[in-house]
Amino acid sequence: MKLIIGLGNPGKPYEHTHHNVGFDTIDVLADRMGITLNQTKFNGVYGTVHRPEGKVILLKPLTYMNLSGECVRPLMDYFDIDIEDIVVIYDDLDLEKGKLRLRQKGSAGGHNGIKSLIQHLGTQEFNRIRIGINRPPQGMKVSDYVLARFSKEDQPLMQESFEKAADASMYWLEKPFVEVMNKFNQK
Numbered sequence: 001m002k003l004i005i006g007l008g009n010p011g012k013p014y015e016h017t018h019h020n021v022g023f024d025t026i027d028v029l030a031d032r033m034g035i036t037l038n039q040t041k042f043n044g045v046y047g048t049v050h051r052p053e054g055k056v057i058l059l060k061p062l063t064y065m066n067l068s069g070e071c072v073r074p075l076m077d078y079f080d081i082d083i084e085d086i087v088v089i090y091d092d093l094d095l096e097k098g099k100l101r102l103r104q105k106g107s108a109g110g111h112n113g114i115k116s117l118i119q120h121l122g123t124q125e126f127n128r129i130r131i132g133i134n135r136p137p138q139g140m141k142v143s144d145y146v147l148a149r150f151s152k153e154d155q156p157l158m159q160e161s162f163e164k165a166a167d168a169s170m171y172w173l174e175k176p177f178v179e180v181m182n183k184f185n186q187k
Helices: 018-033 069-079 112-121 142-146 155-172 177-184
Strands: 002-006 039-041 044-051 054-061 086-092 100-103 127-132
Touching: 002 018, 002 069, 018 044, 018 054, 018 086, 018 127, 018 142, 018 155, 039 069, 044 069, 054 069, 069 112, 086 112, 086 155, 100 155, 100 177, 127 155, 155 177
Parallel strands: 002 054, 002 086, 086 127
Antiparallel strands: 039 044, 044 054, 100 127
């Protein structure tokens, strides 16, 4: 069984913001796989599908970003999912807008959703797909920036990055994450 987690904040005000690229990618994956996210457990919404590679769960934690681990850990325990069978998709301020960077471990790098996951999972070693959103413009607070929507000019680029992150996630269902990193990491 594999678990694909998209980080974000629930609710209309947060839809399609910089911080919700994980949710947007889960929407792309759900559409591709024909999954409806209509099940709730442990303060998260998820959907499941049985594929030739095995059962796949797509998850959006509804705990708000900073408490993501409070949803993910109990769900992993409930379904008996191993740490190597998860991938987490989230935004990264230090990557150029629309770029992907895949890693198998690392610090939170100031990302509160990842801090929460590290705390609740008890490790920094889990698969990640980071989607670049750039740093805020001069004079804008980070908190305001990550909760802002993408400009009309940036929307096509970001949609392309969601599609690429979904491609990487689908590839991971069949291949080891190291191979996924080699194929999808962008310089």
